[in-house]
Structures are given as C-alpha cells and as structure tokens.
Amino acid sequence: MKPRRRLQRWLTGVAFLLPNIAGFCAFTLVPLVMSFAMAFTNWDILRHNLFRHDPLRFVGLANFARLFADTEFWRDLGNTLFFLLGLPFAIAGSLIAALLLTRVAKGRAASGPLLAVATIVLVASAAVLVVGGFSRNGVLGLFGLMAGAVLVAGLLSGGTAYRTLFYLPHFTAGVATFVLWKKLYNPHTGPFNTALAPVLDGVSAMVRAAPAFFTYGLPALCGCAAVAIVLWQENRLRRRWEDGEAGTAAIAAGAVTLALPLACFLRWQGWSLALALGAAAAAAGLLFGVTVRRPRPWGRARSIDAGLSSELSLALVGVPLLLAITGGMLAGPALPAMAVAGFEPPNWLGEYAWAKPALMIMALWAAIGSNSMILYLAGLSNIPPELYEAADMDGASAMQRFWHITWPQLAPVTFFIAVMGVINGLQGGFEMARTMTLGGPAGATTTLSYFIFSQGFETGRLGYASAIAWVLFGLVFVFSLVNFRFGNRDVND
Amino acid sequence: MRRTLLFSLLALTLLSAALYWTKPENRSTGTVLYWMTQNDAVKRETVALFRQWLVEQGLPPVEVRIDHSNQDITKKLVQGVSGVGGDLIDLYFSELETMQATGMLTDLTDLARREGYGTAMTYPAAYSDITVRGRQYGFPRNVDVTMIWVNRDTFARYGQPEPPQRWSWDEFEECGKRFVAAANPPGTRHRVYYLNRVWPYVLRRGLGLSTFNETMTRCTLDDPRNVEVLRRMYRWTVEERLMPTAADQAAMAADGTAFDSSFGLFASGRFAMIYEGLWALIRLRPLGDFRLGAVEPFTGGFANTEIGSGAVAVYAGSKHPVEARRFLQFLASEPFNLLIARSGDSLPPVPKYASRREFLEPPGYERDWAAKAEFARAGTTIAIAQSKSPFALPSVVYKIDGSAAEAVIAGQRTPEEAAREETQRINAEIALTISQDAGLRHLYDEQVARQRQIDARRAAGRKVPAAWISDPFHLAYYRAQGWLEEEPPR
Numbered sequence: 001m002k003p004r005r006r007l008q009r010w011l012t013g014v015a016f017l018l019p020n021i022a023g024f025c026a027f028t029l030v031p032l033v034m035s036f037a038m039a040f041t042n043w044d045i046l047r048h049n050l051f052r053h054d055p056l057r058f059v060g061l062a063n064f065a066r067l068f069a070d071t072e073f074w075r076d077l078g079n080t081l082f083f084l085l086g087l088p089f090a091i092a093g094s095l096i097a098a099l100l101l102t103r104v105a106k107g108r109a110a111s112g113p114l115l116a117v118a119t120i121v122l123v124a125s126a127a128v129l130v131v132g133g134f135s136r137n138g139v140l141g142l143f144g145l146m147a148g149a150v151l152v153a154g155l156l157s158g159g160t161a162y163r164t165l166f167y168l169p170h171f172t173a174g175v176a177t178f179v180l181w182k183k184l185y186n187p188h189t190g191p192f193n194t195a196l197a198p199v200l201d202g203v204s205a206m207v208r209a210a211p212a213f214f215t216y217g218l219p220a221l222c223g224c225a226a227v228a229i230v231l232w233q234e235n236r237l238r239r240r241w242e243d244g245e246a247g248t249a250a251i252a253a254g255a256v257t258l259a260l261p262l263a264c265f266l267r268w269q270g271w272s273l274a275l276a277l278g279a280a281a282a283a284a285g286l287l288f289g290v291t292v293r294r295p296r297p298w299g300r301a302r303s304i305d306a307g308l309s310s311e312l313s314l315a316l317v318g319v320p321l322l323l324a325i326t327g328g329m330l331a332g333p334a335l336p337a338m339a340v341a342g343f344e345p346p347n348w349l350g351e352y353a354w355a356k357p358a359l360m361i362m363a364l365w366a367a368i369g370s371n372s373m374i375l376y377l378a379g380l381s382n383i384p385p386e387l388y389e390a391a392d393m394d395g396a397s398a399m400q401r402f403w404h405i406t407w408p409q410l411a412p413v414t415f416f417i418a419v420m421g422v423i424n425g426l427q428g429g430f431e432m433a434r435t436m437t438l439g440g441p442a443g444a445t446t447t448l449s450y451f452i453f454s455q456g457f458e459t460g461r462l463g464y465a466s467a468i469a470w471v472l473f474g475l476v477f478v479f480s481l482v483n484f485r486f487g488n489r490d491v492n493d
Numbered sequence: 494m495r496r497t498l499l500f501s502l503l504a505l506t507l508l509s510a511a512l513y514w515t516k517p518e519n520r521s522t523g524t525v526l527y528w529m530t531q532n533d534a535v536k537r538e539t540v541a542l543f544r545q546w547l548v549e550q551g552l553p554p555v556e557v558r559i560d561h562s563n564q565d566i567t568k569k570l571v572q573g574v575s576g577v578g579g580d581l582i583d584l585y586f587s588e589l590e591t592m593q594a595t596g597m598l599t600d601l602t603d604l605a606r607r608e609g610y611g612t613a614m615t616y617p618a619a620y621s622d623i624t625v626r627g628r629q630y631g632f633p634r635n636v637d638v639t640m641i642w643v644n645r646d647t648f649a650r651y652g653q654p655e656p657p658q659r660w661s662w663d664e665f666e667e668c669g670k671r672f673v674a675a676a677n678p679p680g681t682r683h684r685v686y687y688l689n690r691v692w693p694y695v696l697r698r699g700l701g702l703s704t705f706n707e708t709m710t711r712c713t714l715d716d717p718r719n720v721e722v723l724r725r726m727y728r729w730t731v732e733e734r735l736m737p738t739a740a741d742q743a744a745m746a747a748d749g750t751a752f753d754s755s756f757g758l759f760a761s762g763r764f765a766m767i768y769e770g771l772w773a774l775i776r777l778r779p780l781g782d783f784r785l786g787a788v789e790p791f792t793g794g795f796a797n798t799e800i801g802s803g804a805v806a807v808y809a810g811s812k813h814p815v816e817a818r819r820f821l822q823f824l825a826s827e828p829f830n831l832l833i834a835r836s837g838d839s840l841p842p843v844p845k846y847a848s849r850r851e852f853l854e855p856p857g858y859e860r861d862w863a864a865k866a867e868f869a870r871a872g873t874t875i876a877i878a879q880s881k882s883p884f885a886l887p888s889v890v891y892k893i894d895g896s897a898a899e900a901v902i903a904g905q906r907t908p909e910e911a912a913r914e915e916t917q918r919i920n921a922e923i924a925l926t927i928s929q930d931a932g933l934r935h936l937y938d939e940q941v942a943r944q945r946q947i948d949a950r951r952a953a954g955r956k957v958p959a960a961w962i963s964d965p966f967h968l969a970y971y972r973a974q975g976w977l978e979e980e981p982p983r
Contacts, residue, residue, distance in 0.1 A: 442903035
C-alpha cells in the first residue's frame with residue numbers, strides 16, 4: 001500500500017474514533033484526573049467557583065485523615081458492605097432462574113394467541129381495577145389474573161414469555177421501579193402489607209392459641225436445627241479436608257462461620273462482647289481441631305487457601321440462616337406476649353431494622369432478572385451435552401450433575417458476575433436510597449455513593465467528596481484483587 | 494453506509510437548528526427572566542400581576558418564566574456556580590447563607606434602599622432571611638409564622654376537647670394520649686395521629702435553650718434541656734404514638750412527598766393537627782370545608798414559634814439585572830402584597846398590609862378569619878427567627894440536628910448520646926469553616942471575645958447590651974427575662 005493511501009486510511013480511522021476519544025477525555029479522563037487532584041485540596045464549591053476565587057490550598061492527606069475520623073463515613077461504609085451481602089443471593093437467584101428457563105421446553109412461536117392473551121389480560125386488568133379499585137380484592141384479583149396470564153402465555157409460547165418476563169426488571173427504568181416498590185412497601189396501602197396483615201392476624205391467633213409451643217417448642221426446634229446444621233457442616237468440612245479439597249484457611253473460615261452466630265446468641269443473652277467473642281473463638285477452635293485432627297490419608301498437599309472461596313460463599317448464606325435460627329430461639333418465648341396485641345406488618349422503609357432488608361429484597365428482584373441471568377443462560381448453553389450424557393450413564397443424580405458438571409462449568413461466568421457485582425454493589429445504592437428513603441431512617445440506607453453526593457452537592461465540599469470517591473475506588477480495587485486471588489481458583493482449575 | 498452517515502448528520506443539523514429557533518428566548522419579543530420557584534396558582538398569578546404592574550408603571554414588558562424543575566437546593570447551587578442559574582432565585586430558610594457564600598447572589602444593600610425594597614420595608618424578624626452579615630441579598634416574597642393548625646371537625650368526631658390557645662408539654666401529652674386512645678380503639682391499627690410533627694429547636698427554645706450561644710460561636714446542645722427534648726420526642730413518637738415518625742409520614746404519602754401528604758391527611762382526619770405556616774391555606778382550601786383553628790405550639794415554659802420568609806434573590810450572573818431587580822420592587826408594591834393577603838400565602842412581605850381587611854377577612858373565606866388573626870398576632874408576639882450562625886452552614890446544622898432526633902427515634906442513640914454527638918459535630922463544622930475561611934476567622938475571634946464578656950456579665954448578674962447578642966432567640970429570651978440592656982454601654 002502506498003504511504004499516501006496508508007495515511008489516508010489512518011486518518012479515516014482516527015476520524016471515526018475521534019468522537020469517542022473526545023467523549024472519553026471530556027467525560028472520563030479529565031474528571032478522573034481532576035478528582036484525584038481535588039482530593040488533596042480544600043476545593044469547596046462555595047468558595048471556589050465562577051463568582052468566588054478564594055485561593056485553592058493543597059491540604060495533603062487532610063481530607064483522608066478527616067474521613068477516617070468521620071462517624072458518618074464508617075456508618076455508610078457499613079451500610080454499603082451490608083448491601084453487598086445480598087450479592088450471593090442475587091447470583092444464586094439468577095442461576096436458579098437461568099436453570100429453570102433452560103428447562104422450559106422450547107415450543108413453537110405462537111405470537112397470534114400470545115397477543116390475544118395479552119390483550120385479554122390488559123382489558124381484564126383495567127376492568128378489575130375499575131370494579132375493585134385499589135382495594136384488597138381488586139389488587140388480589142389483578143394478581144390472580146396476571147399469574148394466570150403468565151401461565152397461559154408460557155404454555156402457548158414456550159420459554160419466550162418467561163424469558164421476557166424474567167428480564168423485564170432489567171429494561172425497566174430504575175427510578176420507575178423504585179417508585180413502584182415504594183408503593184408496594186407502603187405500610188398502610190401497599191399490597192405487601194395488605195397481603196401480610198391477614199397472615200399475621202392468623203399467626204397471632206395461632207400463637208395465642210398455643211403459647212406453650214412458642215415458649216418451649218419453637219426454641220427447641222430451632223436449637224435442633226442449629227445442631228443439625230453444625231453437624232452437617234462439620235462433617236462436610238472434614239470430608240473436604242480429607243479429600244484435599246479444602247486447605248487450612250477454608251477449614252478455619254468454615255469453623256468461624258459456625259461459631260459467629262454463637263457469639264451473637266450469647267451477646268443477645270446479655271453476655272459482654274469480650275466474653276461472647278471468647279466463647280465463640282473457643283468453639284471455633286474446637287471445631288477446627290476436630291476437623292483437622294486426622295492427617296490427610298493420601299498426603300495430598302494443597303495450598304492453604306484451597307476451597308476458601310466456596311467456604312466464604314457458603315458463609316454468606318449460612319450465617320444469616322444460623323442467625324435467623326438463633327433469633328427464633330430467642331424470640332420464641334416472647335411471641336405469646338407480643339401476640340396479645342396482634343402482630344403488625346413491618347413498616348418496610350420506615351423502621352431502622354427493616355429499611356436495609358427492604359431495599360435488598362428489591363435489589364434482589366432486579367438482580368435475578370438481570371444480565372447475570374442472560375450470562376448464565378449463555379453459559380448453560382455452552383456446556384457440552386456429552387458431559388451430562390456421561391453422568392447419566394454413570395447413574396448420577398440431578399444434584400450430582402449440578403455440583404459436578406454445571407457448577408464447575410459455569411465457574412468462569414460466576415467469577416465474572418461476582419467481580420462485576422462487587423464493583424457495582426460498592427458503587428451503587430444512590431438512586432435507590434435517594435428515591436425511596438432519602439438515606440434514612442437515621443442513615444440506615446445511606447451508602448458511600450450517597451455520602452459522596454451529599455458531601456459534594458449538599459455541603460459543597462468537592463475536595464472531601466473526591467477523597468471519599470478515591471477511598472471507594474481503593475475499596476473496589478482491593479475487593480477485586482481479593483476476588484481475583486481467591487475467587488478464580490475454580491476457573492483456572 | 495456513507496449515505497446513512499451523511500443523512501444522520503443532516504438530520505441532526507436540522508434538528509439542532511430547529512431546537513435553537515424554538516428556544517423560548519427566541520420566541521419572546523421582550524426580556525425573559527427565569528424564576529426558580531414552585532409552580533403554583535399564586536406564583537402564576539404573581540407573574541401575570543407583574544406584567545400588569547410594569548404596564549401601569551410605564552416600564553418595558555418583561556416575561557417571567559417559572560422554572561419549577563430546578564428548585565432543589567443542589568440544582569440551584571450547581572447551576573448557579575456554573576453560570577447558568579435562573580435570574581430570580583427563591584430562597585427558603587437556610588438556603589440564603591449557602592447561596593451567598595458562593596458569591597452567586599447580587600448584593601442589593603444600596604440598590605434596595607434606593608429602589609424601595611430595603612430591609613426597613615419588611616418585618617425585623619425577616620432580616621436574617623434576607624441579609625448575611627448586614628448585607629441584603631433578597632426581598633421576602635412572603636413572611637411565614639408557624640402555628641399548629643387544628644381540624645376542629647376531627648376533634649368533634651372523636652368527642653375530644655380542642656387544645657387551648659397556649660398550652661404546656663404536659664397538657665399536650667395528656668390530651669394527645671386521650672385523643673389517640675379514642676381515635677384508635679383497641680384491636681384496630683394505629684391510623685390517626687394527634688400531630689404531624691414538631692421541630693426540636695422550637696421545643697428547646699421553650700426551655701430557654703438555643704442551638705448556639707449568644708454570639709453563635711459555639712453549639713450548646715450538650716445540655717440536659719436538649720436531652721429532655723429528645724426524650725420527650727421519643728416518647729411522643731415511639732411510645733405514645735401521638736406523632737408519626739418522619740418515615741411513617743413518608744409511608745403514608747400515597748403520592749408525592751410526606752410534606753405534600755400531610756395536608757390531605759389533615760383534611761381527612763388522620764392528623765388532628767399539623768404544624769405548618771399560614772401558607773398551608775393554599776393547600777387546605779381546595780381540600781374541603783372542614784372547620785379550622787390555630788393554636789400556639791405547646792411550650793416548656795417560654796412561649797415561642799418560628800418566623801421565616803421565602804425570599805427572592807437576584808442571580809449575580811443574570812443577563813438582565815435591572816429587570817430582575819424590578820421584580821423585587823414589585824414584591825414591595827401594593828398589588829403584590831394584596832395578592833398575598835388574599836391568597837393566604839403567609840403574611841404579606843410589607844407589614845402594613847397584614848392589618849388590612851384584605852388579609853384578615855378575605856371575602857369568601859370566612860372560615861379562615863379567626864386563624865388568620867391568630868397568625869398575625871403570633872407574628873408580632875411570640876415568633877422568633879431561626880438561629881443561623883455565620884460560622885456553620887445552616888443547612889448542615891439543620892441536617893445534623895434532624896439526624897440526632899431521627900437517631901433517637903429510631904432507637905440508635907440514647908438522648909444523651911445524640912445530644913453529645915450533635916454538639917460535637919456542629920462544633921466541628923464551626924472549626925472547619927473558620928479554618929478554611931480567613932475572613933470569618935477574624936469575626937469569630939471578635940465574637941469569642943464578646944462571648945467572654947457576656948459570660949462575665951451574666952455571672953455577675955448584670956444585664957447584657959442588646960448589640961452584643963447576635964442569636965435572635967437569645968435576644969428575645971434575654972428581653973423577656975429582663976436581662977437585656979437596650980442601650981449600648983458607654
């Protein structure tokens with residue numbers, strides 16, 4: 001090719017790329033560099049702007065030092081990390097959704113009948129609303145109708161209707177869904193509490209009718225469940241240790257997972273924090289000792305952190321479950337007295353204890369039908385069918401097929417989803433909190449991104465806000481590093 | 494491909510041109526002013542009346558356009574410092590200091606005096622809402638006193654006595670408990686509240702405590718009186734459920750904000766009383782013909798309530814400063830003041846119009862007459878402006894104060910912890926502000942020295958010169974206690 005022609009082609013290429021490069025520089029690179037510089041200055045929108053030009057001072061690490069002494073920062077960091085606990089559930093939910101969708105038989109396209117069903121549903125829904133208004137019967141009728149319509153649409157169209165419905169939360173505008181969920185959570189008129197109220201009335205009647213069961217029976221049942229879970233996990237850990245699947249760190253993490261709820265139980269019983277933690281540490285040590293007491297039979301030497309990621313993932317599900325059981329043990333005896341006045345449905349967004357879980361439930365709903373589900377669907381379609389055929393010939397059960405074929409084969413997808421989930425989780429939460437709770441009650445739903453907004457634009461301290469943003473970046477970086485270090489072991493295997 | 498790209502480019506160019514040609518400025522024949530405010534009936538009427546007033550004054554026409562989508566404080570701030578703020582900016586109680594600190598507001602001190610809308614034209618209690626350190630930056634659109642509105646029909650429905658005109662905390666608690674017990678019989682869900690909200694600083698003032706000391710150089714909330722206020726708020730909100738939590742109220746809002754919903758809930762009887770300004774009439778009038786009353790906020794000893802104003806300021810980056818200032822001139826005129834008097838949108842900014850018949854007894858609104866008289870009386874007797882320290886942004890102080898009460902109500906802090914924590918945080922704000930603003934540092938040092946003098950005089954049981962006290966509450970409290978020396982010391 002002639003040099004002139006080559007130059008012409010190069011210029012054409014650059015011309016096409018230029019808008020994108022300019023956009024990147026203007027809206028990403030320059031703000032990024034500026035925010036880094038601002039984090040070390042006293043830049044305040046009130047004193048450094050178009051109308052006021054106070055001298056800008058380099059303050060070194062003062063913004064960062066102030067940040068670490070700021071109680072609001074620690075509270076909001078705690079909130080952000082708490083919201084991240086929903087990630088494993090979101091991943092599990094989207095995997096289950098993808099697995100279910102792959103099982104739906106692919107029927108032939110039936111757009112005609114589908115459209116007819118959709119039209120009937122819309123007209124009937126409107127009629128239900130006209131007749132029942134937003135009364136309990138109207139809303140319940142509408143839900144029933146919608147559920148029936150989904151079923152019929154699924155039967156007619158195969159998996160297409162379900163796939164579309166599952167993916168619906170992803171392409172619905174964020175703020176619109178937040179407003180919708182705010183209405184769903186309304187403690188007085190929201191459908192959640194409308195549906196919960198009669199259930200809770202029934203439960204309180206039940207508790208009033210059999211107070212002895214809740215005073216003694218429920219704590220006993222919960223205690224048995226806790227013991228069963230501890231035994232199962234101990235057995236599982238020992239097996240993995242002996243099979244060489246788990247290293248010392250994984251066994252320690254598993255033991256701590258089991259001991260952590262014990263510390264909460266003792267603390268809730270009025271023990272001092274030090275004593276409760278001491279007892280839990282002793283229990284963890286005992287479990288660890290019992291698990292690793294025998295040397296590995298085959299002398300298989302694995303690295304210390306082998307299997308750590310799966311133990312940590314399990315802990316994210318196991319700890320809340322054990323805490324719920326612990327709560328059942330403690331709350332059981334108090335229930336009969338509470339039932340006298342009747343149980344009230346929660347004030348989802350208004351109570352400190354409920355606001356975070358309420359937002360997590362909503363986020364979970366959105367996350368299940370998100371890109372993660374699409375990625376899992378793609379991943380599932382890439383698993384070679386021969387693997388399943390071979391497992392069938394070996395007489396593998398459905399669970400064994402899942403644990404030994406599906407799950408390992410999906411490891412790269414899971415790893416990618418986990419990394420992206422952590423990054424988005426740490427950065428997110430602003431729109432949700434701003435629309436639904438304004439960060440309340442008492443800061444229960446204020447995340448780091450909301451804190452950045454509040455410092456930057458409500459008090460005007462852009463330097464300080466930039467410092468928080470860079471600390472957030474550091475957190476994202478560290479979490480991603482940990483993920484890459486421990487999370488992708490199965491991927492490489 | 495090339496044709497598609499060319500076609501796209503052409504289409505975008507044409508659309509851009511069309512957009513430019515259809516810009517509101519290009520369609521208007523005269524000057525266009527943008528007013529960042531709410532879009533309600535009174536504002537629309539104000540705009541129409543301004544146009545008419547200009548004609549009557551023989552002045553060139555000016556078109557005022559209401560920009561209601563950018564009235565959030567963060568939008569006003571960001572747009573203003575970026576050079577694209579509205580020509581006229583509405584400011585509410587704690588926004589003036591924030592906006593003024595940026596330098597985006599025009600200093601009107603001398604011009605206002607010359608053009609007839611100086612501080613002398615309005616209520617002395619409204620000074621702090623239009624001035625910062627003695628300089629004027631706006632003029633009130635209205636002046637608002639906050640009282641407790643009573644839905645008399647709701648009290649009659651549950652057979653409960655209406656509250657007295659002046660009452661104590663204990664009376665409030667006792668009457669409130671009886672009311673909620675009658676309105677929410679056993680076995681039913683708690684749906685009816687006695688009052689929608691109350692502001693902690695009004696309660697504190699009832700006990701003689703302000704957010705700041707006399708010179709506003711230090712926060713004084715780490716005080717047993719503030720602890721008592723927080724304890725009472727917890728009891729009234731969580732234990733006795735006389736008032737909803739802020740979140741409860743937000744949850745009750747089927748549509749819009751908690752703030753919007755309180756009027757509907759008041760009209761429907763879910764709130765027996767609401768703590769709002771006179772402007773609430775604008776919202777209440779369309780909601781039905783229920784019987785209304787107004788009483789003073791319950792007090793811990795020192796009767797008080799809040800007075801504040803919604804001010805209009807001129808943006809320093811306005812392309813039409815003369816026309817914008819003319820709008821402020823209009824706010825001091827008779828036609829505008831009579832509009833406010835008629836509409837029920839608080840007190841007219843010029844005090845003389847509050848004693849006119851148009852304000853006290855507007856025809857067609859006989860129901861409101863008694864309440865209006867109460868508001869007018871409270872405005873000149875018990876109303877005190879907010880305490881706004883020049884050393885900490887009022888919006889930040891307000892937020893910290895609110896979050897302390899919220900933390901107590903949510904059970905996250907004891908009243909003692911919350912009081913201690915908010916004092917530390919507000920004092921840390923003061924320290925941060927003066928460390929970053931050399932100009933303020935000098936003033937701060939002067940005021941700290943003055944505070945020492947005040948403390949010494951008080952310790953010696955001597956009176957304190959009025960000119961030494963900058964906190965409006967302390968000024969009123971000292972005067973009521975006879976501790977004030979009205980003449981400056983020789």
